[in-house]
Amino acid sequence: MRPSPAEIVRTLVAGRLPGLVHVAHRPGPHHVRHVTDPDGRVLLLVPVVSDLAAALRPTAGGCEVAAVLDVLDLPPAAGAPALGRAWVSGWARQLHGAEARAAAVDFAAVDATGDLLDVGTRFRLFRFEVVEARWERAGSVRRIDPGAYAEAEPDPLHPVEAALLADLAVHHAEQLSAYLCRQLGLVDGGAGAGPRVVRLDRYGLLVAYGRPGVPRRARLAFPQPVADHAELARLLHPMLCPHAGVGERRR
Incomplete structure (x- = not known):
């Protein structure tokens, strides 16, 4: 979507x-x-x-x-x-x-x-x-x-899109790159070299990847449209912290 x-x-x-x-x-x-x-x-x-x-x-x-x-x-x-x-x-x-x-x-x-x-x-x-x-x-x-x-x-994430992208790039670059590589079937290039999210909206993420000079883009859809920033955070948490759920279930 x-x-x-x-x-x-x-x-x-x-x-x-x-x-x-x-x-x-x-x-x-x-x-x-x-x-x-x-x-x-x-x-x-x-x-x-x-x-x-x-x-x-x-x-x-x-x-x-x-x-x-x-x-x-x-x-x-x-x-x-x-x-x-x-x-x-x-x-x-x-x-x-x-x-x-x-x-x-x-x-x-x-x-x-x-x-x-x-x-x-x-x-x-x-x-x-x-x-x-x-x-x-x-x-x-x-x-x-x-x-x-x-x-x-109007998209509820648009007013905070720039701040969200900056937060992902600064605080979650390595985890996000690994997740995107898994989804796109790419070899993980590590933080700063792998795919990156260039836009997001209530329906999903737009990802840029590829060799220098040969840019490519792919869209990754969310399971369902998100209603606000808080719902987006809940959706992204297991993607960026895949082991969090396991630890919580063990406690």
């Missing part, structure tokens, strides 16, 4: 990566702080005095403005492949009153910035429902059904 295109787009636009907003018929793009709420709707936190606030100001007689959120993946480590780029678009409108307060709670669940306390004074919250989604990778652009996008969930 591996993430679906809809899940990848939801992961990219969830709010952990920098985003740009393009506003129809206005100069841009504009850097923006954004998240997505549990339904996949995009929330934009915009300073009142900014070019983006001016661009999102509706024309006479309207209350919504066509906007596109553009997010590029940042690989978590050197040599790791990127997940690509996501564009999601819809009609942005400013939120007021109870809607703004509820949206601020959704925003804080992803990014608990203190600027949310100033929504209505120094900042405004805008929201749009995604009516079009696209995913670009390796020069190919794929359209994602808005319904599939709304039903998908």
Whole structure:
């Protein structure tokens, strides 16, 4: 198993990566702080005095403005492949009153910035429902059904992926290399010379191996998708400490 295109787009636009907003018929793009709420709707936190606030100001007689959120993946480590780029678009409108307060709670669940306390004074919250989604990778652009996008969930490990990879490389390199060699049928080259994990998600590990100049990659799937960091740790423990279970059973 591996993430679906809809899940990848939801992961990219969830709010952990920098985003740009393009506003129809206005100069841009504009850097923006954004998240997505549990339904996949995009929330934009915009300073009142900014070019983006001016661009999102509706024309006479309207209350919504066509906007596109553009997010590029940042690989978590050197040599790791990127997940690509996501564009999601819809009609942005400013939120007021109870809607703004509820949206601020959704925003804080992803990014608990203190600027949310100033929504209505120094900042405004805008929201749009995604009516079009696209995913670009390796020069190919794929359209994602808005319904599939709304039903998908962002990967729970993506926010901590870089830290997890660093921890595996620093504290478990020898055990992990041995495990990967067994799974891939390779001769164990030892820590630093064997295969290494370059990406991970709720479905499994992406492993890089091969001779210098002849890189290869393989995907190792987990028995079941993991729900969070704690479940991943429980899953990896017997892989990295294969004798732990024996010792525990003997005690």
